[in-house]
Amino acid sequence: GLGVGEFPDLKLLVDWAEKTAMNVVQILPINDTTATHTWVDSYPYAAISVFALHPQYLSLDSIAKLKDKKAAAELEKLRQEFNAKDFVDYEPVMNAKWKFLKLLYQQEKAKFLADPEFHKFKVEQGSWLIPYAAFSGLRDRFGTADFHEWPQEFRAPHALPELVDEHGTHFDEFGLHFFTQFHLDKQLTDAVNYGRARHVVLKGDLPIGIYRHSVDAWTQPELYHMDQQAGAPPDDFSTTGQNWRFPTYNWERMAEDNYAWWKQRLGHLSRYFDMLRIDHILGFFRIWEMPANSVQGLLGHFSPALPLHRDEIQRRLGWFDYGRLCEPYIRWHLLERTFGADAQAVFDEFMVADQYQA
Numbered sequence: 001g002l003g004v005g006e007f008p009d010l011k012l013l014v015d016w017a018e019k020t021a022m023n024v025v026q027i028l029p030i031n032d033t034t035a036t037h038t039w040v041d042s043y044p045y046a047a048i049s050v051f052a053l054h055p056q057y058l059s060l061d062s063i064a065k066l067k068d069k070k071a072a073a074e075l076e077k078l079r080q081e082f083n084a085k086d087f088v089d090y091e092p093v094m095n096a097k098w099k100f101l102k103l104l105y106q107q108e109k110a111k112f113l114a115d116p117e118f119h120k121f122k123v124e125q126g127s128w129l130i131p132y133a134a135f136s137g138l139r140d141r142f143g144t145a146d147f148h149e150w151p152q153e154f155r156a157p158h159a160l161p162e163l164v165d166e167h168g169t170h171f172d173e174f175g176l177h178f179f180t181q182f183h184l185d186k187q188l189t190d191a192v193n194y195g196r197a198r199h200v201v202l203k204g205d206l207p208i209g210i211y212r213h214s215v216d217a218w219t220q221p222e223l224y225h226m227d228q229q230a231g232a233p234p235d236d237f238s239t240t241g242q243n244w245r246f247p248t249y250n251w252e253r254m255a256e257d258n259y260a261w262w263k264q265r266l267g268h269l270s271r272y273f274d275m276l277r278i279d280h281i282l283g284f285f286r287i288w289e290m291p292a293n294s295v296q297g298l299l300g301h302f303s304p305a306l307p308l309h310r311d312e313i314q315r316r317l318g319w320f321d322y323g324r325l326c327e328p329y330i331r332w333h334l335l336e337r338t339f340g341a342d343a344q345a346v347f348d349e350f351m352v353a354d355q356y357q358a
Helices: 009-017 067-082 090-113 115-142 171-196 215-219 251-256 258-271 310-317 322-326 334-349
Strands: 024-026 203-208 229-234 273-278 287-290 301-303
Touching: 009 024, 009 171, 024 273, 067 090, 067 251, 090 171, 115 171, 115 215, 171 203, 203 258, 251 258
Parallel strands: 024 203, 203 273
Antiparallel strands: 229 287, 287 301
16 A cells, blocks of 8 residues: 555455454445545545445555656655554655656556546446545645635536546646546455455444535535534533534434435445444434534533423422523633632623623
8 A cells, every 4th residue: 555554455454354264244334535635534524425335445556557667666665664553654654646647647557547447437336436536636726625616607506517627727636536436436345356256344333414515515405404512411521511513313304205314324325334334313203403603512402302391490400590501601600719819800701790790
């Protein structure tokens, strides 16, 4: 590999599993997370597509050998440098992988576009592949995955097949991503079949959320509450709660087409995995939800949730004080305890005296 394990390396894990009489190899999410082209993208739960595979796992050598001798020598030098490290140096590895991927794409482009296997793949996977290639090309063109910052004509997906047409002027912007996904699928499928032939299967990872700046949010924003975020309530692990920054699902809208998006997602995962770990299975039943402008998880609520009537609380607690239970309880001694000498400055800046009594 080039500084990181790649899909063909799964065969080594399969061999080891077979020798140790194990039948399952479990892996983390492997979807593409390329949003910023920086180390931040190494977080595997913020995928820009729930269908596309991550280019970091692509084996360049399994595609073709570089014919440019100077580039091939540089690649080999970097391979030795990266592989000598005891950690994945994500950003330099990805920068190198994209550099040589682009060279391979140009080298193999004519052969690739004439390959009937690619055209079959494009037809079968086009519903997600075409939007993904368009999104990835536009992300790189405009320097951000936040499609709200793109020029107006691209903020919503329009005429995507025409945009990514191989006869178009800017096709290479998008063709690179067709090329990458085709070979990723080919290499992973080969590893999966290798394992299945030896009675060893892959167990995948399905994160509950989608990334806010993703193909999924760009193409079908109506399926998500883009004005909300998912997370977890305050607890012993985190007294301020957790904010995962993913929009929550609009289950009512999803039900209108009988959960077609979920069926497509799960069907696609079954292409590679015989088992799945669902990260945050409770999220299918209820999720901690907070406004999109929240930083921490404090201002959230469970959704859906059954409300408690004040009479029920009165019966159970023996008292009910709306101001104490339902409004922020801020008193001077709490400000002093929290902010010390800055308590007065905080009070003057943020408090209204007749509302938050000292």
